[in-house]
Amino acid sequence: MEYARSLVIVEDDATFARALQRSFERRGYRVQLAAGPEDLDVLLDRDIPGFAVVDLKLKAASGLPCVQMLHARDPAMRIVVLTGFASITTAVEAIKLGACHYLAKPSNTDDIEAAFERVTGNPDVAVTNRSTASIRTLEWERINEMLVETGFNISETARRLGMHRRTLARKLEKRVIP
Incomplete structure (x- = not known):
């Protein structure tokens, strides 16, 4: 049974998921x-929702396979990816896998609902010069690229980046979005 305003929230933080659910x-x-x-x-064996909100990082796993699974079940489904680990690489992959939008946390219900409606691109968006990107921004993007490549395996990501695992874990705990 399909319900026009049915939504699935794929989120491992139970408190945040319940707050979004109530809203x-x-x-x-x-x-x-x-x-x-x-x-x-x-859940998808019982019902195919019209909308989905997927957290990019689910415990030690990636939410990208969830995006792929949802899109495979219904290519018309509006899927929004939420993340505290925003990067260009994961944004591109999420869109390629079927997400209609990608939002950095903190995002609220208004932001998500607006993203459901914005399924086409905006040709008037400003093009900015990347030459002023900070070293922190470049480092954050590289860390996120490597996390995606390793399936969000922190130990393997740290090894490939040539840093100690605890150093990488501390950087990720800060959840700083440049």
Whole structure:
């Protein structure tokens, strides 16, 4: 059974997921929660929602396979990826896999609902000069590229980047979005 305003939230932070759920339910959505790919697979066997919100980092896993799974079940589904680990690489991959939008946390229900509506690109968006990118920004993007390549394996990412695992873990805990 498909419900026009049905939504699945794929989020491993139960508190944040419940807050989003309540907010969307007040707006008239029927909301289901999934903590990861396994829960999502079971949920999709029962129901195909029209909308989805997927966290990019689910415990030690990536949310990108969830985006791919959702898009495979219904290519018309509006999928928004939320992340505290924003990078160009993961944004591009999310869009290639079927997401209609990619938002950095903190994002609220208004931001997400607006993203559901913005499925076409904007040719008038300003093109900025990347030559002024800070070293921190470049480092953050490289870390995120490597996280995606290693399937969010922190030990392997640290090894490939030539840094200690604890140093990388501290950088990731800060969740600084440049």
